[in-house]
Amino acid sequence: MVMHNPPHPGEIIKELCIEPLGISVTEAADALGVSRKTLSSILNGRAGISPEMAVRLSIAFDTSAESWLQQQYMYELWHAEQHREALKVRKLVAA
Template identity: 65%
Template sequence: MKMHNPPHPGEVLKELCIEPLNLTITEVAEALGVSRKTLSAILNCRAGISPEMAIRLGKAFGTTAESWLNQQMQYDLWQAEQAVGNVEVKRLSVA
């Protein structure tokens, strides 16, 4: 089932994983083995969750990589539908 206007996974990461543990961006970036700049871009919704980052997040927070990638896919699909949802496309079929 598609979610209506799903949150960016960076928002989920911040609100459900980082803030409850009272962690700083620096602490989380070091634990994940990424730069503070990389993590900040995700948390501020300027970058998405890559498969590699999904694996890192899964290991760090005891979740699955699939859950992070699914959140990213739902967010990306919603954004794309809003941008091109009314585009005229000719239906094609195999004879």
């Protein structure tokens, strides 16, 4: 079941993982082993969670990589569904 307008995973990282720790984006990026620019792009919804980033997040925040990828998948699917009618696809059926 597709949820209604799921948040970008970056919002979750920012609000539930980084802010409660009271650390900066720079500190979080350093802990994740990525650049501040990379993490900032994710937190601001300009980039998605890659499988590698999902693993990094799972290590840093003691979560599962699958949960991060699932959140990214749900976000992308919901947005794709919003343009379903504009897709030029016709149904294929057996004769």
